[in-house]
Amino acid sequence: MHTTLLLFLAHIAAAAAAYSARCSSNVVTYWGQNSWGGSHLDQRSNWEKSLASYCQDDTFDVINISFLTNFNLTGLPVLNHAFHCEDKFNKTNTLDCPGIGADVKTCQGRGKKIVLSLGGGNIYTYGLSTAADGQAFADTVWNMFLGGKHTYRPYGNAVLDGVDLDIESGAHDGYPAFINRLREHFKGASKQYIISAAPQCVYPDSNLNSTLSNAWIDNNYVQFYNNPCNLANIDNQWNFDYASWDRLAKANPNTNSKVYVGLPAGSGAAGNGYMSLDTAKSDLTRLHANFSSTFGGIMLWDASWYTNNADYVKGLSKWLKTTLPCNDGTHTTESASLAKSTPPATKTQSATKTSSTKTKTSSTKTKASSSKSKAKASSTKTKTSSSKTKTSSTKPSPTESESPKPTHTK
Numbered sequence: 001m002h003t004t005l006l007l008f009l010a011h012i013a014a015a016a017a018a019y020s021a022r023c024s025s026n027v028v029t030y031w032g033q034n035s036w037g038g039s040h041l042d043q044r045s046n047w048e049k050s051l052a053s054y055c056q057d058d059t060f061d062v063i064n065i066s067f068l069t070n071f072n073l074t075g076l077p078v079l080n081h082a083f084h085c086e087d088k089f090n091k092t093n094t095l096d097c098p099g100i101g102a103d104v105k106t107c108q109g110r111g112k113k114i115v116l117s118l119g120g121g122n123i124y125t126y127g128l129s130t131a132a133d134g135q136a137f138a139d140t141v142w143n144m145f146l147g148g149k150h151t152y153r154p155y156g157n158a159v160l161d162g163v164d165l166d167i168e169s170g171a172h173d174g175y176p177a178f179i180n181r182l183r184e185h186f187k188g189a190s191k192q193y194i195i196s197a198a199p200q201c202v203y204p205d206s207n208l209n210s211t212l213s214n215a216w217i218d219n220n221y222v223q224f225y226n227n228p229c230n231l232a233n234i235d236n237q238w239n240f241d242y243a244s245w246d247r248l249a250k251a252n253p254n255t256n257s258k259v260y261v262g263l264p265a266g267s268g269a270a271g272n273g274y275m276s277l278d279t280a281k282s283d284l285t286r287l288h289a290n291f292s293s294t295f296g297g298i299m300l301w302d303a304s305w306y307t308n309n310a311d312y313v314k315g316l317s318k319w320l321k322t323t324l325p326c327n328d329g330t331h332t333t334e335s336a337s338l339a340k341s342t343p344p345a346t347k348t349q350s351a352t353k354t355s356s357t358k359t360k361t362s363s364t365k366t367k368a369s370s371s372k373s374k375a376k377a378s379s380t381k382t383k384t385s386s387s388k389t390k391t392s393s394t395k396p397s398p399t400e401s402e403s404p405k406p407t408h409t410k
Helices: 002-016 051-055 098-109 131-145 175-186 209-214 242-251 277-290 303-308 310-323 331-340
Strands: 026-031 062-070 087-089 113-120 162-167 194-197 219-223 258-264 295-301 351-353
Touching: 026 051, 026 303, 026 310, 051 062, 051 098, 062 098, 062 162, 098 113, 113 131, 113 194, 131 175, 162 175, 175 194, 175 209, 209 242, 219 242, 219 295, 242 258, 258 277, 277 295, 277 310, 295 303, 295 310, 303 310
Parallel strands: 026 062, 026 295, 062 113, 113 162, 162 194, 194 219, 219 258, 258 295
Antiparallel strands: 087 351
16 A cells, blocks of 8 residues: 555656646756766766756756767768767667666656757768658658667667757758658657757757748747847847747747747856846746747756756756646646657667767867857857857857767757
8 A cells, every 4th residue: 555655646746747848837958968077077976967867856847868960861870978878789880878778768757758859069960951861861760769660779669759959050951851751650659759949049040940930840949048149138139039939939830839948057058148046037037928828948958067056957947837837737648648658679789889088079069179058068069159150140150068078068
C-alpha cells in the first residue's frame, strides 16, 4: 500500500511538471555544450552535469540536446556533446551514447520533453539545399533519433520528443520539406512530437524566415540576446521587436504556434541580454500582458549556467510557473503519452572510443570558441556583429562558444 501510494504521488509530480503546448509557463533549456566550462577549463567539477540531473525538479519542461552539427547527405550525421560522450560506432564518426539514451528515458519518465537540436552557431557542415534533401534527411532523423529503426541509433532505443532547428548558416531551402516529411512520419505515432526553431531576434531571421513562415512550427525560441534587439532594450522600439514575432506565430500553419523569450542563463552566457531577476520578471510580465495568445514561456541558454547560477534560473522558473500557472488539464495526458511510446529495436554495434576535445570555435556565435552565447560548453555563441550585424536589414552575427570539451555558448 505504501509503495503504491508513493508511485501514485510520483506520477502526479511528473504530470504537474510536464510540458503543455497550451501553457505560457514552459521553461526550455539547451544541454550538451557545456558553455560555462568553455571559459572555466580548470573547474571541471562545475562543468555541465548529466542530462538526467536537470530533470530532478520542475525547473525545466523541455530540454534540447545540442547539437547535431554535421549533416549534408554525404554520410551519417555527426553529433557534438562536448565531453559528455565521445565513443563512436565502429568505423563511423557517429557518436554511440547509451548513457545519454538512459538519461533521456529518465527525463521522459519525469514528464520532460527531450528534443534533438540541429545546427548550432559554429562553422559546421550542415544545410539542406533542396526539398529532396530535406525529405531524405527527415527520414534519417526519424530513423536514427525518433520513432523509426536504424542500424546506428546514438541514444539506443530511446525515442526523442522532436527536433529543434538552430540554423545559423548553410543552405536552408530544404527545411520546409524536412519538417513536412517529419510530420508525415508523426501521423499515427504514440506520442506528440515538438518541432521548434531558435531564430536570432533580428527580424526576419536570415536563415529561417521562409521555414518559420511556411512550415509547421510549435515553438519559436527567439534569442533575445547577443544583438541590439535583446530584451534589455524593451523600451527601444527601434531595436526590440517582439510584435513581429507575435505576428509570425499567428500566421504560421500551426494556429497554436508560440513565441518563447530566449534569455542568457548567466552573465557570461551571452554577449548581451542578461538582466537581473527583478528586471526579467518585470519585462516578461509586460510581454505576456500584451501578447498572451502567443506567449509560450522562456528559453534559457544553457544548462551549464544553471549549474553555476542556480538561484537565478530556479527563481525565474518558479516565478513564471507561479505567476502564469498552467491549469489546462493537459499535463497528465501528455505525461502518460510519453510513457506509452514504444522504443524501436536497435542493432548493437561495437563502439570505438575516441577522446577528442571537440573545441568548436566559430566566427561569431559564442558556442565556446565562437560567439553565439547560448554558452554551449566550450563555445560561446555570442551573437553580435559580423555578417549578421543588426541593422534594419542585416542580422548580427552570433558568437557561440562551442567546444567539445566544455563547449559552447549560443
